[in-house]
Amino acid sequence: MGKIDGWQFNDAALDDDVRKIQMAAQTRLAQTPLWTPESARGIREARARGGGLYLPVYHSPRARMIEIPGPGGVVLLRVIAPANPRGIYLHMHGGGWFMGGADLQDPRLEIIAERAQLACVSVDYRLTPEHPYPAAPDDCEAAALWILANAEAEFGTEIVTIGGESSGAHLALVTLLRLRDKHAIVLAGANLIFGFFDLTLTPSARMFGDDRIAPRTTDLRSYVRAFAPKGELTAPDISPLYADLKNLCPALFTVGTQDPLLDDSLFMYMRWLSSGNDGELAVYAGGIHNFIAFPSRIAQEAEDRAIAFLKHVSCQ
Incomplete structure (x- = not known):
């Protein structure tokens, strides 16, 4: 049995809390409306309200907004x-490029702000589907350039790291590539959590099927069609797994074994190392997509x- 960081790919050895998370996810997702372009707005609004089938929403009293x-048009940054x-x-x-928001990340960003002593800017x-590619990557690139230009004045530091979850990890990596290729800028590090790096779908995503423990294969394909309805999916600016990855920053790739995007992190990690970059890979047995949002x-x-x-x- 193979191991990474001491974790066996063996469901028989899973902790009880991990099993409970898997069961709760199956119950919740079985009741969640199936994604279509027409249902995207309703799902997005329900997620933003929180409660019911969705995680509770907590807004930090410490957060401030920058335009x-x-x-x-205007891009909002939550600090x-x-x-x-x-x-x-x-x-x-994250959110499949169609839901989520900077104001739904406050608990996680409060922890990073306190424990790592970093100014978190989301x-x-x-x-999507209202704003397909390249809208989201363009906004993230603009945000990165603004931060780099104003880092010292706003925060008293010029050290910039980047990261995200799922589609957010995808956008973070696309932003890294744009900064390197268009602006000759390399950031200090990248924290890439269960990222979606190959929009043609890696084997784990293709074979995941209809298990409602995580986004299904058909869901992933729908998210991709809404994000990039035109253009070649293997273009590096759309699927960064196909990019030239040389001369990039150290990166940590985090994923669970029950995630349809498992191979995205496994493949990207190996390409990262083979391109001469420093990288770390953390694979967690039994971890579902977004497992970090559940206590375990x-x-x-x-x-x-x-x-x-x-x-x-x-x-x-």
Whole structure:
């Protein structure tokens, strides 16, 4: 049986709390409306309200908003920062490019702000299906350039890291590539959590099927069609797994074994190393998509490792 970081790919050895999360996810997702372009707005609004089938919503009293110019109008940045940050964490939220928001990440960003002493800045990029590619990557690129230009004045530091979850990890990596290729800029580090890096679908995504423990294969295909209805899906700006990955920053890839996007992280990690970059891979047995949002030992371990990584790259 293969191992990564000591974890066996063996469901028989799963912790009880991980099993409970899997069962709760199956129950919840079985009641969630199936995604279609027509249902996207309703699902998005229900997620933003929280409760019921969706996770509770907590808004930090510490958060403040910054408006910056973007290619499609104003882009909102949500900031949660300690008094004297050692660096900046530029964050892209997940949600299949069609839901989620910068204001739905406050608990996680409060933890990073406190434990890693980073100013967390989450980008409220434009969402699909109303705003397909390249709207979201364009907004994230604009946010990154604004942060880089204003880091010292706004936060007293010029160290910038980046990260995100799922589609947010995708946007974070696309932003890294744009910064390198268009602006000759390399950030300090990337925290990429169960990212969607191959929009043609990796084997784990193709074979995941209809198990309602996570986004199904058909859901993933629908998200992709809404995000990139035109263009070649293997274009590096759409599927960064196909990009030239040389001369990029250290990265931590985090994923669970029960995630349809498992192969995205496995493949990207190996390509990252083979391109000459520093990288770490953390795979958590039994972890479903978004497992870090549910209390469990593996969620705590993933949080601890991400904090340690962000601290390390922010001190270089």
